[in-house]
Amino acid sequence: MASVNQVTCEIRSYSREFKSHQHDFGQFLFPLQGSLDLQMKWQEIKLNSDYCFYLPPKCDHNYRSIDRNEFLILDIPTHYLPEDTSSMYLRMDKQWASIRYLLLEEAKNEDSNSSLYKC
Template identity: 35%
Template sequence: MLMQQINATFAEKMHFIAIEHSHVHSFGHLILPLQGTLNLKSGPRSLIVDYQHVLFLPPECDHSYYSNDRNEFLVFYIPYNLLSHHSDSDVQYLDFDDRWRALRFLMLSECQESITNTAALNQLLHYSFQLIRQNQKPVSIRYLQDNYHTNISLQTLAALEHYHVNYYSQWFQKKMGVSVQTYLQKLRLQEAKRLLRETTYSMLTIAQQIGYEHQSSLNRLFKQYEGVSPLIYRQDSKNRKNSS
């Protein structure tokens, strides 16, 4: 079901029922938890919004939702013109940290006034968009960047984004322009190059530092992307440094 356009920001406390409902609308939603859980599905993603999470739904986002427990959420209806310069077209599923708790307190205070101050709500929403932008890097990408030196499965990454494994691979390729394996290799290569330039670690130690068990894996990585062995890369880096 397509819901009509709105012209101004407003918010309300909402309770969701156990019957699944689907719709799409031309405005955005920001959903903040107050009590209970909300089950929401958008495309291939199945999300649970609870006291640990905040959800932003962009305009034209087809989604379905229901709740099986006692619940209450603060839901903002955000007109398209307020969103056009602040967020992309992706669903944002964010951790409900102390910044969001403070923001929710201020938003609730505004909503409880007898006359809603739309300008004040918009200012609070502008701040919320800043928080969203700060966290727009997908959680699985952040996980890869922080844990590239460990064994990482596709199942783990897909679960972080709430995607099926097969869909996650397609999503990652579209989002990053390379496969998960290539992205992981480049993260490891970047760190290996730094270690070769800045330390005297052995080749085996460097291989193990970036997530490989054997030195041969490090050699293959450098031959594939640099065309030389890591030993030659280290020597070339040393020569460039001495000549500068």
């Protein structure tokens, strides 16, 4: 099970084959291009640019993308999260689009002394 000690913000792409895992941190997924198929015990979604998605820690999930894709990913250690969190499938309204834009600009800024760690 993967874990992180600091907030990580980076752009990632996903393969066509289903992969499965869980992690010890919360994760926000902001689509930039393409879509991502996500399967959890209680929910299956096709995440595209109209929505963003939050995966809580220790949530088993399968994922794949059958098209060209790019996602802005924010990994959040549990010490920054409330004790119990659950998944959130949210419409990409103006506020979430603004947050995505700010995070994307942060991820692109290589000379930043920000507290966001970029891999």
